[in-house]
Amino acid sequence: MALFSSLSERLNHIFSKLTKHGKLTELEIKGAMREVRIALLEADVNIFVAKKFIADVSEKAVGQEILKSLNPTQQVIKIVNEELCALMGSTNAKLEVADRPPTVIMMCGLQGAGKTTLCGKLAVLLKKQGKKPLLVAGDIYRPAAINQLQVVGGKAGAEVFEKGTQNPVKTAKQGIEYARSMGYDTVIIDTAGRLHIDDALMQELENIKNEVHPNEILLTVDSMTGQDAVNVAETFNKRLDVTGVILTKLDGDTRGGACLSIKAVTGKPIKFIGVGEKLTDLEPFYPDRMASRILGMGDVLSLIEKAQEAVSEEQAKKLEKKMRDASFTLEDYLDQFESLKKMGGAAQVLGMMPGMSKLKIKESDFDEKRMERMKAIILSMTRKEREKPEIINSSRKKRIAAGSGTNVQDINQLLKQFDQTKQMMKQFKNGKRLPFMR
Amino acid sequence: MGVFGKIIGALKKTKDNISSKLSALFAKNKLGDDFYDELEEILISADISVTTAEDIIDQIRAEAKAEKLKDKEFVIDLLKDVIEDTLCEAETPEIQYPAVIMLVGVNGVGKTTTIGKLANYFVREKKSVTVAAADTFRAAAADQLSVWADRAKVRIVKHEEGSDPSAVVFDAISSAKAKKTDVVIVDTAGRLHVKANLMEELKKMNRVVERDYPEAHFYKFLVLDATTGQNAMSQARIFDEAVELDGIVLTKLDGTAKGGFVVSLCGELKIPVVFVGTGEKLDDLQLFDAEEFTEGII
Numbered sequence: 001m002a003l004f005s006s007l008s009e010r011l012n013h014i015f016s017k018l019t020k021h022g023k024l025t026e027l028e029i030k031g032a033m034r035e036v037r038i039a040l041l042e043a044d045v046n047i048f049v050a051k052k053f054i055a056d057v058s059e060k061a062v063g064q065e066i067l068k069s070l071n072p073t074q075q076v077i078k079i080v081n082e083e084l085c086a087l088m089g090s091t092n093a094k095l096e097v098a099d100r101p102p103t104v105i106m107m108c109g110l111q112g113a114g115k116t117t118l119c120g121k122l123a124v125l126l127k128k129q130g131k132k133p134l135l136v137a138g139d140i141y142r143p144a145a146i147n148q149l150q151v152v153g154g155k156a157g158a159e160v161f162e163k164g165t166q167n168p169v170k171t172a173k174q175g176i177e178y179a180r181s182m183g184y185d186t187v188i189i190d191t192a193g194r195l196h197i198d199d200a201l202m203q204e205l206e207n208i209k210n211e212v213h214p215n216e217i218l219l220t221v222d223s224m225t226g227q228d229a230v231n232v233a234e235t236f237n238k239r240l241d242v243t244g245v246i247l248t249k250l251d252g253d254t255r256g257g258a259c260l261s262i263k264a265v266t267g268k269p270i271k272f273i274g275v276g277e278k279l280t281d282l283e284p285f286y287p288d289r290m291a292s293r294i295l296g297m298g299d300v301l302s303l304i305e306k307a308q309e310a311v312s313e314e315q316a317k318k319l320e321k322k323m324r325d326a327s328f329t330l331e332d333y334l335d336q337f338e339s340l341k342k343m344g345g346a347a348q349v350l351g352m353m354p355g356m357s358k359l360k361i362k363e364s365d366f367d368e369k370r371m372e373r374m375k376a377i378i379l380s381m382t383r384k385e386r387e388k389p390e391i392i393n394s395s396r397k398k399r400i401a402a403g404s405g406t407n408v409q410d411i412n413q414l415l416k417q418f419d420q421t422k423q424m425m426k427q428f429k430n431g432k433r434l435p436f437m438r
Numbered sequence: 439m440g441v442f443g444k445i446i447g448a449l450k451k452t453k454d455n456i457s458s459k460l461s462a463l464f465a466k467n468k469l470g471d472d473f474y475d476e477l478e479e480i481l482i483s484a485d486i487s488v489t490t491a492e493d494i495i496d497q498i499r500a501e502a503k504a505e506k507l508k509d510k511e512f513v514i515d516l517l518k519d520v521i522e523d524t525l526c527e528a529e530t531p532e533i534q535y536p537a538v539i540m541l542v543g544v545n546g547v548g549k550t551t552t553i554g555k556l557a558n559y560f561v562r563e564k565k566s567v568t569v570a571a572a573d574t575f576r577a578a579a580a581d582q583l584s585v586w587a588d589r590a591k592v593r594i595v596k597h598e599e600g601s602d603p604s605a606v607v608f609d610a611i612s613s614a615k616a617k618k619t620d621v622v623i624v625d626t627a628g629r630l631h632v633k634a635n636l637m638e639e640l641k642k643m644n645r646v647v648e649r650d651y652p653e654a655h656f657y658k659f660l661v662l663d664a665t666t667g668q669n670a671m672s673q674a675r676i677f678d679e680a681v682e683l684d685g686i687v688l689t690k691l692d693g694t695a696k697g698g699f700v701v702s703l704c705g706e707l708k709i710p711v712v713f714v715g716t717g718e719k720l721d722d723l724q725l726f727d728a729e730e731f732t733e734g735i736i
Contacts, residue, residue: 038488044667047483111690111718112546112663116577141718143585144578151577151599195693222546226485226667228695249545252630254669277545277575 011035011073024072029061032076036295043257043294046230049264057083077295084291088260092269093284095126096215096243101185102134104176104212108205108236109220111193114248114274116145118220119190120152121274121282126186127157134184136175137162138208139192149190156279159184168192169207176212189214196235209240216243218271221262223247229258230265237266247285248274257294330386333418334378337371374414376404389415459483464510474499477513484698484735485667490705494520518736524701525728528710531684534655535565535620538611538647541687542640542677543661545628548689550579552661552715553625554586555723556687559713561590565620570610571596572603572643575627583625589720593619603627603639604646611651622654631676644681657684659712664690664697674703685712688726692716696735 011032033054040050061079070078097103105122107115119135126133135153137160139145146162153160161175172189179187189208194201209217219242221229236242245262250273259270270285378386380403385392392400397411404410459480463473474495481491497520502513533539539556541549550573557567569587571594573579580596587594595610607624614622626643629636647656658681662670677683688697691714700711711726 041482042488042668044669047479051479110665110693112548114546142582144581147578147581148576155577195690197694222663222665224544224663224666224669226665226670226695226699227483228485228665228693229667231694232665249630251632252544252669253632253672254667258667 011076024061024064024075026062028072029058029076033058033061036076036080039295040257040260043255043296044224044226044229044261045257045294046227046261046264049230049261052264053083053087053260081288081291081295084260084294085287088263088287088290089269091284091286092244093271095271098215102176102179103186103216104189104214105186105216105218106172106189106191106205106208106212106214107218107220108191108240108242109193110195110222110232111142113193113220113222115139115193115220116148116152116190117277117279118218118246118248118274118282119149119188120156120158120279122188123153123156123158124279125282126188131186132184133158133186133188134175134179134182135160136172136187136189138168138172138189140165140168140171141192145190145192152279168204169211172208172212196232202235202239205240214243218242219245219262219266219268221245221247221258223250223256223258223273224252224254225258227261229261233262234265237268242266242268244269244271246270246272246274251275251281255294255296256290259290260294328422330378330381330389330418331383333421334375334386337375337378373404373406373410374417377401377406377411377414380404389418460510460514464513481698484696485670486698487668487671487702487706490524490702493705494524514736518732521701521736522728522732524705525711525732526704528704528708530710530712530726531657533621533657536614536618536622536651536654537620537657538614538622538624538651538654539657539659540624540626540643540647540681541659541661542626542681542683543628544630544673545576547628547661547663547666548715549573549628549661550582550586550625551718552687552689552713552723553583553623554590555715555720556623556713557587557590557592558720559723560621560623561592566617567592567621567623568610568614568617568619569594570606570622570624572606572610573625573627574599574601574603574606579625579627604643607643607646608650611647611654615651631673631680637676637680640677640680658682659685659687660709661687661689662697662699663695664688665693665695666697666699668699670699671702671706674707674709678707678709683709685710687711687713687715689715692722698735700731 036057037050037054040053041047045053057080060083061076064075064079095103095105107119109115116139123133123135135149135158137146137149139149146164150160150162161171161178163171163174168191175189176187189212191205191208192201194205196202217240219233219236221233225232233245245266245268247256247259247270250256263270273283273285275281275283377400380400381392385396385400392411392415394408397408400411401407463476463480477498478491478495481494482488486494494517498513498516501516541553541556543549553569557569560567567590569583569592571580571583573583574597577599580599584594584596593613595606595613597606597609603626610622610624613619624643624647626640627636629640631637644658647654660674660677660683662673666673674683674686686700686703686709688700688711691697703709704711711731714724714726714731716722716724
């Protein structure tokens with residue numbers, strides 16, 4: 001099942017021996033965290049960052065009660081995911097604005113991270129917000145970098161201020177003066193890509209910073225960066241005290257673990273992500289999406305979230321009792337449809353449920369339209385009919401069919417399916433783990 | 439500084455890293471699973487893929503007896519052997535003339551800069567060179583390449599921005615045929631390997647060379663940024679599927695990144711590293727040497 005990534009599978013394997021509910025033990029956590037560690041490393045999370053993270057999470061996870069609605073694998077993933085989100089901070093796509101315009105934004109980063117393109121994207125974003133941005137060409141080293149910025153500026157509809165290959169500190173200063181005189185309220189300074197260990201060029205950035213006092217210093221990082229991301233981010237932050245990070249090229253298939261490393265070593269917010277080659281392809285950063293990407297979990301995480309929302313602990317308990325008493329009615333059946341719908345309802349959701357994955361579930365049984373139809377049928381029944389389906393005779397069936405816009409065969413089918421569900425539930429009695437019900 | 443000196447110099451930061459980590463590991467003096475786990479971490483921290491790191495550890499496990507493991511030099515020698523052997527698993531192509539070399543890769547890895555340096559490399563080999571500015575997408579890419587062509591003193595064929603890159607390739611090889619040029623180096627736009635339409639465009643350029651210049655020896659090199667992490671494998675795999683890669687050019691080795699993923703590339707995909715880039719100057723490009731690289735990385 002494509003939905004289950006390797007991490008989920010590996011964890012399932014570890015927990016396969018665990019059949020009962022209960023608390024997560026130290027030993028189980030240790031085994032699980034080994035797998036989480038590999039997942040993080042494969043996503044390019046720096047090894048020391050990963051180790052620290054694992055240590056912190058393990059401490060939190062040991063002794064945690066496994067929620068009724070989740071299996072141990074999901075429980076562990078849930079904890080890991082929550083911690084990842086917490087570590088990556090909140091969504092923060094706001095750019096500082098100067099009390100006295102112009103607001104100055106300075107870009108920095110390694111070669112090829114995507115600074116120049118990003119300048120254009122930021123200009124487009126700012127224009128959308130009603131601002132008047134000016135681009136300043138501070139990359140005097142790379143051949144044709146100024147041309148590139150001019151083309152990008154042209155596409156973004158933003159003027160580019162350039163002074164050829166004169167000292168970029170001077171150009172930046174003049175650019176701001178020019179912006180002030182021309183009524184631009186925001187200045188974006190493009191700078192040359194440079195290695196963090198190139199002392200002379202890093203000094204140049206410090207000089208620009210000291211000259212123009214930017215409101216924002218944005219470190220641009222290629223999301224495909226590997227273990228070295230910590231060195232890069234740490235050095236840039238140490239020398240410039242950056243105000244935020246932008247991750248680029250996230251439209252590729254990188255898991256983007258560098259993001260976690262950067263956040264861990266700088267503590268600075270990740271403000272935006274670049275997701276394409278068009279100048280409008282700039283999005284705010286959402287930690288939850290990034291967490292599932294790093295874990296390679298795709299939608300599994302959101303399903304876990306939704307499962308928790310859809311079924312409260314209390315509901316689950318009530319249902320469990322009903323099943324033990326075999327007092328499960330069509331009313332409860334209707335509730336299940338509702339919960340399933342809340343979760344985006346699909347066969348794959350069922351497949352995720354502990355104990356359910358082994359049962360054969362036909363996808364067609366749970367298609368949305370059919371579910372709507374079944375809901376309509378139940379809603380067309382009287383309360384008494386819902387409590388005691390056995391009283392539904394042929395004249396009642398005709399009435400229900402007319403009321404729900406279906407036909408008698410549909411009613412028969414629903415009743416049959418309800419019966420099967422009840423049968424299925426009986427299998428979970430006798431102390432066996434109950435399926436996660438909705 | 440000699441040719442090899444540069445690579446070792448470039449990798450020196452890596453060297454300090456790994457050897458110091460190894461020393462710390464041996465100082466703990468505990469063997470067993472923990473030892474192998476940490477050894478694996480040391481390898482991964484050089485951006486060697488998890489799979490490859492596991493393979494290497496398995497080989498060392500098989501060869502090393504617990505007693506011998508106490509000897510740091512023994513483990514280091516073993517590591518060197520395994521890594522160097524892996525790096526040699528892929529055979530480096532020997533460039534024959536007339537040659538067409540097409541550089542492909544994701545955005546920002548240094549394709550255009552590498553072309554400038556490659557052109558210079560062939561000029562030094564006393565070959566005539568034409569560069570084709572087939573990155574017609576990125577703003578001012580052709581202007582950037584023109585500067586490099588001037589520096590290396592080679593001819594450039596370029597069209598308008600936004601024109602068909604295959605047409606640029608066609609013109610470049612037509613002119614190369616007419617002028618009996620030894621090497622045509624084709625710059626291509628950076629593209630993320632997951633974008634199917636852009637990969638199709640690349641295949642089209644590939645077909646133009648194969649169809650219109652069959653007598654040329656055609657080499658397709660993937661340019662990889664040494665700063666890249668595990669995604670390098672995905673890039674290599676997909677570009678290889680699209681155009682059948684003949685080799686890798688590893689760039690930006692003058693930073694602190696290790697580029698350890700090339701071990702996986704050679705081992706798992708059998709794609710050899712041909713050149714390494716160590717700076718932004720015209721002569722900052724060397725032929726890859728597995729022994730030197732291993733020496734540097736361990």
